[in-house]
Structure formats: C-alpha cells, structure tokens
Amino acid sequence: MxxxxxxxxxxxxxxxxxxxxxxxxxxxxxxxxxxxxxxxxxxxxxxxxxxxxxxxxxxxxxxxxxxxxxxxxxxxxxxxxxxxxxxxxxxxxxxxxxxxxxxxxxxxxxxxxxxxxxxxxxxxxxxxxxxxxxxxxxxxxxxxxxxxxxxxxxxxxxxxxxxxxxxxxxxxxxxxxxxxxxxxxxxxxxxxxxxxxxxxxxxxxxxxxxxxxxxxxxxxxxxxxxxxxxxxxxxxxxxxxxxxxxxxxxxxxxxxxxxxxxxxxxxxxxxxxxxxxxxxxxxxxxxxxxxxxxxxxxxxxxxxxxxxxxxxxxxPPASEKHGSWGSGLEMHTKPWVRARARRDYWEKLAPASGRPFCSSMSHPDSWGVTKGHADLVQQKEATSEQQLKDLFQKQKENTSH
Missing domain, CATH: 3.20.20.330 (Homocysteine-binding-like domain)
Structure with missing residues (x-):
C-alpha cells in the first residue's frame, strides 16, 4: 500500500x-x-x-x-x-x-x-x-x-x-x-x-x-x-x-x-x-x-x-443512499412529496419548530467566570451538596437580574 x-x-x-x-x-x-x-x-x-x-x-x-x-x-x-x-x-x-x-x-x-x-x-x-x-x-x-x-x-x-x-x-x-x-x-x-x-x-x-x-x-x-x-x-x-x-x-x-x-x-x-x-x-x-x-x-x-x-x-460512499438536493424523493409514493425533489425547495425552506409557544431566542447565563475563579478550581472530590446549593442560589440571583 x-x-x-x-x-x-x-x-x-x-x-x-x-x-x-x-x-x-x-x-x-x-x-x-x-x-x-x-x-x-x-x-x-x-x-x-x-x-x-x-x-x-x-x-x-x-x-x-x-x-x-x-x-x-x-x-x-x-x-x-x-x-x-x-x-x-x-x-x-x-x-x-x-x-x-x-x-x-x-x-x-x-x-x-x-x-x-x-x-x-x-x-x-x-x-x-x-x-x-x-x-x-x-x-x-x-x-x-x-x-x-x-x-x-x-x-x-x-x-x-x-x-x-x-x-x-x-x-x-x-x-x-x-x-x-x-x-x-x-x-x-x-x-x-x-x-x-x-x-x-x-x-x-x-x-x-x-x-x-x-x-x-x-x-x-x-x-x-x-x-x-x-x-x-x-x-x-x-x-x-x-x-x-x-x-x-x-x-x-x-x-x-x-x-x-x-x-x-x-x-x-x-x-x-x-x-x-x-x-x-x-x-x-x-x-x-x-x-x-x-x-x-x-x-x-x-x-x-x-x-x-x-x-x-x-x-463519498454515503451519497449512494442520498439523492442530490432531495432527488431521491422522486420515487416517493405521495405526489406532494415528489414535488419536493428539487434544490430551490430545500434552499428556500424556513423550517418550523413545531413548538407554538417556543421563543425564538434565549437569554444566556452570564456568570462571567474564567481562569482562576473559585467556581472553576479543580477538585478530586465529587461536587458536594453545599456547593450545589451555593450554585443554585447564585443562578437564582443571576436570573433575577
């Protein structure tokens, strides 16, 4: 070889x-x-x-x-x-x-x-x-x-x-x-x-x-x-x-x-x-x-x-089971699905979430911790119950802000 x-x-x-x-x-x-x-x-x-x-x-x-x-x-x-x-x-x-x-x-x-x-x-x-x-x-x-x-x-x-x-x-x-x-x-x-x-x-x-x-x-x-x-x-x-x-x-x-x-x-x-x-x-x-x-x-x-x-x-080999831009759908039983076997359909599609009350954006956590902060310090022991309680409280305070 x-x-x-x-x-x-x-x-x-x-x-x-x-x-x-x-x-x-x-x-x-x-x-x-x-x-x-x-x-x-x-x-x-x-x-x-x-x-x-x-x-x-x-x-x-x-x-x-x-x-x-x-x-x-x-x-x-x-x-x-x-x-x-x-x-x-x-x-x-x-x-x-x-x-x-x-x-x-x-x-x-x-x-x-x-x-x-x-x-x-x-x-x-x-x-x-x-x-x-x-x-x-x-x-x-x-x-x-x-x-x-x-x-x-x-x-x-x-x-x-x-x-x-x-x-x-x-x-x-x-x-x-x-x-x-x-x-x-x-x-x-x-x-x-x-x-x-x-x-x-x-x-x-x-x-x-x-x-x-x-x-x-x-x-x-x-x-x-x-x-x-x-x-x-x-x-x-x-x-x-x-x-x-x-x-x-x-x-x-x-x-x-x-x-x-x-x-x-x-x-x-x-x-x-x-x-x-x-x-x-x-x-x-x-x-x-x-x-x-x-x-x-x-x-x-x-x-x-x-x-x-x-x-x-x-x-790639996997494309043997995937028609270009949905062309495999041409073999589908349902005519409305066959009609999707084209590039412009998939390029223009804006997928729905299916979640009626789902927000479009989130509010990220912003704890602002990085190298050297006590919350990140390495420890061999498993996280304790008290440490978890402290984190829950801090998260609650961050959310209230």
Missing part, C-alpha cells in the same frame, strides 16, 4: 480536507458518554460504539479520524469525582482511542489526528510547567502510536493553546490549533486576529476555530483570524469545525451559557441544507480544512462533502 499523502501536502496542494464531527454529543445521545464530565472512557468501555461512529464519518466523507481523546488528560479524568483516572488511566484511554482511529482510517484514505484540549489545571492557575506536563503525557502516547498529525483544540484562552502547541511541536509532526472563541476573542479579551498570530508564532501550521458557536459565527471569527495573519504577514492553513446548532443568541462564552445546554439543543440543529451553505462559505473564505464539532452527525459531514464534490472530484 502506497503511503498516504500527509495533511500539509494535501493542504499545500489546495485540496479540501474534510474533518469529522462531534463525538461526545453523539455518543452521549447513544448512551455511551456521560454529560457533565464529557470524558472519552468509551474507548475502553464501548470501543464498538466509537469505532462505528468513526466508520460513519469515514463513509460520509471525512478525511481525518480525530482520536476520541477530548478531555482525556489525567487531571480531567479525576476531576470532581470522575472515576476514569483511577479505574483505567489516561494513558489507556488515549492508547485505545489511537488504535480505533487508526483501524478505521486505514479502511480508507483518512489520516489520524491526535488531539489535546484545555485542562482543569490551567483554569485552576497551575504553572505553565504543570500544564505542559499534562500535554506531554498525552503526546507521548500519540508519538508511540504514530498518529499522522496533532490538533490542539477547544481552548478558551490562547495562552493555554500556545503552551499546547509548543509541546505538540516536540513530536516533529504537523500541528493544528483551534480555539473555541467567537468574534469578541478569547476569555482574556485577546482578539481573534491576535490569537491567530500567537498560535502561528507558537508553531502551528494550521489555525482556526472549533465548537462553542454556530457555523456562521465561526466564519465571522475566521475572517478576523485571517485578517490578523495577513496584517502580520504570516501564513498558515485555515481550519474550522463549528457546532451544528444555531446560536445567534450566544454571548462571549458560547453555547454552554444557553439555558438549553446540553439536553434541550435539538430544536437548534442545522439541517443538511444549512451545511451546504456553511461548506460553500467556508471554502469561499479560503478555508480548506472544513469539519464539525458538537452536534455534527455523519449526515452533516456528508452534506459538506456533497457541496464540495465539484472541487474534490468525487462523492
């Missing part, structure tokens, strides 16, 4: 690289991940579920199998009563994730990306050396398993992302870095343009945005990052992996502040046709690594692959 073309070779050639979608949300809905800790022990407890989701993304057009290692650092795996660090260890979780991702990637022309994300240690104001040691421990597994490239993703503070990039560069492998920020910048107020500059100077060859905001908001942030890089005369490939939820009412910290997070977000899910628009606008902006994060299911990725099929020169 000929060696696969690497991530930078693909991007340097102008190829579209389609990422995968969201794992923690998809597997939580399927009963394999617990909401709250959002940690990936399913790689050991339910490897068949993780493997199947990888396969569905591959079949839908994904060029990258990102290891299911989100929040798989030891400090997170023991935070607030989590049992995973003691029962399995972060190393075992990460090793299993790499093995599963490689197995599926080798079923196609996909690459394996090892991923690290923000840590409770950083939010608890531990030292740069302590935080970097956590990343290094994860990196050792990725190097041992010989992943194809690295991703530092889901960082609210660019400083921590810089530390992650600096560690990941030690692998000698290409490094991508994405922040979960909006147009207003990171939680310390660093602008998107300045964030992009900092990430490239730290050593990232691919930079961008993931999670926390919907595709259109993320693309607005990407425009600012691109402008920042151009002003600084720096070059990097651009990458975007947004939410699959409409979040126009989010504030600075994104969808986790929405009252619907995480169990009432379904009315906000983007349709496959929304994904066509997202993919085209991302491509037009010059972004060539286009994927998704929380809420992205395989059919969303298929829509991205179908929209960009003219540029890629092929359709």
């Amino acid at each position: 000929a060696p696969k073309k690497g991530i930078l070779a693909r991007l340097d050639a102008g190829e579209v690289v389609i990422g995968d979608g969201g794992f923690v949300f998809a597997l939580e809905k399927r009963g394999y991940v617990k909401a709250g800790p959002w940690t990936p022990e399913a790689t050991l407890e339910h490897p068949e579920a993780v493997r199947q989701l990888h396969r569905e993304f591959l079949r839908s057009g994904s060029d990258v199998m990102q290891t299911f290692t989100f929040y798989a650092s030891d400090d997170k795996l023991e935070n607030r009563g989590n049992y995973v660090a003691q029962k399995f260890s972060g190393q075992k979780v990460n090793e299993a994730a790499c093995d599963i991702a490689r197995e599926v990637a080798d079923e196609g022309d996909a690459l394996v990306a090892g991923g690290v994300s923000q840590t409770p240690s950083y939010l608890s104001c531990k030292s740069e050396a302590d935080v970097k040691a956590i990343f290094k421990k994860q990196l050792d597994v990725f190097v041992k398993k010989n992943v194809d490239f690295m991703i530092a993703e889901y960082f609210e503070h660019v400083e921590e992302a810089e530390w992650a990039v600096q560690v990941l560069k030690g692998s000698g492998k290409p490094v991508a870095a994405t922040l979960c920020i909006g147009p207003t910048g990171d939680l310390n107020g660093v602008s998107p343009g300045d964030c992009a500059v900092k990430l490239v100077k730290a050593g990232a060859q691919i930079v961008g945005i993931n999670c926390h905001f919907d595709p259109m908001t993320c693309l607005e942030t990407m425009k600012l990052m691109k402008a920042g890089l151009e002003a600084a005369k720096l070059k990097a490939h651009l990458m975007v992996q947004p939410l699959a939820y409409h979040t126009p009412d989010c504030n600075h910290q994104g969808f986790i502040d929405l009252p619907e997070f995480p169990f009432g977000l379904e009315p906000r899910v983007l349709t496959r046709w929304d994904m066509h628009k997202y993919a085209r606008e991302a491509y037009s902006l010059g972004i060539r690594y286009i994927g998704g994060c929380c809420g992205f299911e395989p059919y969303h990725i298929r829509a991205v692959a179908e929209e960009l099929a003219p540029e890629r020169g092929f359709l």
Whole structure:
C-alpha cells in the first residue's frame, strides 16, 4: 500500500480536507458518554460504539479520524469525582482511542489526528510547567502510536493553546490549533486576529476555530483570524469545525451559557441544507480544512462533502443512499412529496419548530467566570451538596437580574 499523502501536502496542494464531527454529543445521545464530565472512557468501555461512529464519518466523507481523546488528560479524568483516572488511566484511554482511529482510517484514505484540549489545571492557575506536563503525557502516547498529525483544540484562552502547541511541536509532526472563541476573542479579551498570530508564532501550521458557536459565527471569527495573519504577514492553513446548532443568541462564552445546554439543543440543529451553505462559505473564505464539532452527525459531514464534490472530484460512499438536493424523493409514493425533489425547495425552506409557544431566542447565563475563579478550581472530590446549593442560589440571583 502506497503511503498516504500527509495533511500539509494535501493542504499545500489546495485540496479540501474534510474533518469529522462531534463525538461526545453523539455518543452521549447513544448512551455511551456521560454529560457533565464529557470524558472519552468509551474507548475502553464501548470501543464498538466509537469505532462505528468513526466508520460513519469515514463513509460520509471525512478525511481525518480525530482520536476520541477530548478531555482525556489525567487531571480531567479525576476531576470532581470522575472515576476514569483511577479505574483505567489516561494513558489507556488515549492508547485505545489511537488504535480505533487508526483501524478505521486505514479502511480508507483518512489520516489520524491526535488531539489535546484545555485542562482543569490551567483554569485552576497551575504553572505553565504543570500544564505542559499534562500535554506531554498525552503526546507521548500519540508519538508511540504514530498518529499522522496533532490538533490542539477547544481552548478558551490562547495562552493555554500556545503552551499546547509548543509541546505538540516536540513530536516533529504537523500541528493544528483551534480555539473555541467567537468574534469578541478569547476569555482574556485577546482578539481573534491576535490569537491567530500567537498560535502561528507558537508553531502551528494550521489555525482556526472549533465548537462553542454556530457555523456562521465561526466564519465571522475566521475572517478576523485571517485578517490578523495577513496584517502580520504570516501564513498558515485555515481550519474550522463549528457546532451544528444555531446560536445567534450566544454571548462571549458560547453555547454552554444557553439555558438549553446540553439536553434541550435539538430544536437548534442545522439541517443538511444549512451545511451546504456553511461548506460553500467556508471554502469561499479560503478555508480548506472544513469539519464539525458538537452536534455534527455523519449526515452533516456528508452534506459538506456533497457541496464540495465539484472541487474534490468525487462523492463519498454515503451519497449512494442520498439523492442530490432531495432527488431521491422522486420515487416517493405521495405526489406532494415528489414535488419536493428539487434544490430551490430545500434552499428556500424556513423550517418550523413545531413548538407554538417556543421563543425564538434565549437569554444566556452570564456568570462571567474564567481562569482562576473559585467556581472553576479543580477538585478530586465529587461536587458536594453545599456547593450545589451555593450554585443554585447564585443562578437564582443571576436570573433575577
């Protein structure tokens, strides 16, 4: 078998690289991940579920199998009563994730990306050396398993992302870095343009945005990052992996502040046709690594692959069961459904919510806490009843304002 073309070779050639979608949300809905800790022990407890989701993304057009290692650092795996660090260890979780991702990637022309994300240690104001040691421990597994490239993703503070990039560069492998920020910048107020500059100077060859905001908001942030890089005369490939939820009412910290997070977000899910628009606008902006994060299911990725099929020169295998712009409906029994088998119908559709008294927007929680705040400090013990009572009271006070 000929060696696969690497991530930078693909991007340097102008190829579209389609990422995968969201794992923690998809597997939580399927009963394999617990909401709250959002940690990936399913790689050991339910490897068949993780493997199947990888396969569905591959079949839908994904060029990258990102290891299911989100929040798989030891400090997170023991935070607030989590049992995973003691029962399995972060190393075992990460090793299993790499093995599963490689197995599926080798079923196609996909690459394996090892991923690290923000840590409770950083939010608890531990030292740069302590935080970097956590990343290094994860990196050792990725190097041992010989992943194809690295991703530092889901960082609210660019400083921590810089530390992650600096560690990941030690692998000698290409490094991508994405922040979960909006147009207003990171939680310390660093602008998107300045964030992009900092990430490239730290050593990232691919930079961008993931999670926390919907595709259109993320693309607005990407425009600012691109402008920042151009002003600084720096070059990097651009990458975007947004939410699959409409979040126009989010504030600075994104969808986790929405009252619907995480169990009432379904009315906000983007349709496959929304994904066509997202993919085209991302491509037009010059972004060539286009994927998704929380809420992205395989059919969303298929829509991205179908929209960009003219540029890629092929359709994914999953499109065998999906007619272009609803053309499969031509075989439907009912004539009024057959009449929907056309592009202009689906492009112009404004879907109803089916909820007569549902508000169109939410009022996000705005607690304003970030790195160093007492509410975020790491603890090994489970959250106590008194801590919960204090939080309930604070939430009540915030709501009354």
